[in-house]
Amino acid sequence: MAQWQQEHEAKRRIEALVFEHRCELEDDGLDPDEIDRRCVEFRSQLNTTAAAPPAVVDEVSQPLPRLLEQLLSPDDRAAVERAAVVCRRRYPRLNGEGDVTGSVAHAITYLHRDGYFGRDHGPLLKKITDAMARDWRGPPLTVRCVEHHVYTEGGGLILEDHRDIGSSLSLSVLLSDEYAGGAFTTTSEAGVVLTHAPRVGDGVLFASETVHNVSTIESGERRALVIELWTGPATTHDRSR
Template structure:
């Protein structure tokens, strides 16, 4: 929001404001498209956590600016700045940086800020100096980075919840307003425990490689060449009913850790960690034993990953009850269950009537993808380091049970743990974060 005196001003949308409105709207539609999101994923290696939103805005000289504001989660700011007037042909244009004294403002900046305190500390733009200085220009602010206004340039900035963003006012003497098309795209938490090919710098690769060698794990490239085993009717309707009834009780009693993934303003996926404090084994011991026997039997007939390992050391690292609502998905490129040996995915919903979309897809080394036809009670077992995704659910609710077997101590902490040492992530911590949608 902008302000002049006490009168509030809002950056205007382009449509209907000038003859260029339709062209700006077309560009905005491109930036809002799935194809452009895919381009950004490839360019940055970041994974969208929810659908982004696009704004077309005009900041008028001497009038409009944006107050410093934080975001609740990590997000990618994608901004295309456009000139209000056609630029001269390149052959007639001198490209020179303006000296600081001629900078007309209109840039944007990022500063360190506590999201709970930023509105207190910067309540009045005048107090923060945003409208101070000669010609209405802001004096130097203690910023992390300042991006001067550069026309016809696409800018990408990744920021976390501790970083505030603002747009400076333009000097009254500026001949043109600042036009921008802004895409705000929430991205997966930068400290997420789910591995991805985005972590491909040399140092990180070597850390992973050392871990794989020490624990006799398949490298992801090798795992892509392994096949998937589809088990029809692993669980009966009565077993599924017993499981889902018990999970509802556990959720009502708040006895299991939870994680909520947002898709825009709505829940896209809710994960309940049934291994929390050993409740899965304690309350559903027969089911736990059956699924464990199934994993051992199928591994012996297929990959033999468990051969030569002590059975007592092979435990469930995580037991996850996933509920996918419309928009819920797992589309991280190169996602795999790093550190685990085998992953069992059991369908608890009826795909013919309970939901649409939400297909389990496992990319293959040859560029194709395996999409098992999972009916209620069916299961899929695969090598954990094999890439896998879930396409977006378009309607209804998709419910699955996912278990990861690893060579390590049984985990009882309230999340999907990434360490073998004792973990201090408690149930209270998990429930507190889930309540906040983090």
């Protein structure tokens, strides 16, 4: 890719993140002038981060996407579910809101709000992030988000070119299997679509810029834990701050 194309793509990704940040601030009900001010600061922060050399993952032995089998034990999964209950009660605004991919049939709860998951479930979070970053060969990574997803009938994540823009590594761990539909797919830059079939407790690790989707739930309830790591500052509110 030519230098000008790389620079254009970097700017596109930054503006996509700023737009997402603006949507989250609007959900918070902030004053328009305050939203503008925070977006200017966030764009400046992203431009500073983007100046660093690109980070890479060593994929020689196990290329991404990669299945991390039985990453979460039954006790681990129970802890995640309890954490979701706590956060839904403690931070009700974030129950199904605050993320542009959420909907009535796709509820997203942020478990990292105010540092909750790292503080109350630190060893579990470290276990997961260590597994994610095992082959990482770039700058230090921090937790961008820890999310509990619940898809019910009619829910899904079907967006053309959907990527976790700005993050480095993403992980989706299946927490339930009593549903129909809800296939998790990743699409390579060459357009090859992979349909992943994790068991409960398995995680699919992938480069965050990989296109990924969840097909429509036909019946039942699909629950998943999603974690993103990035080279920006650790967030404690949403996916941007």
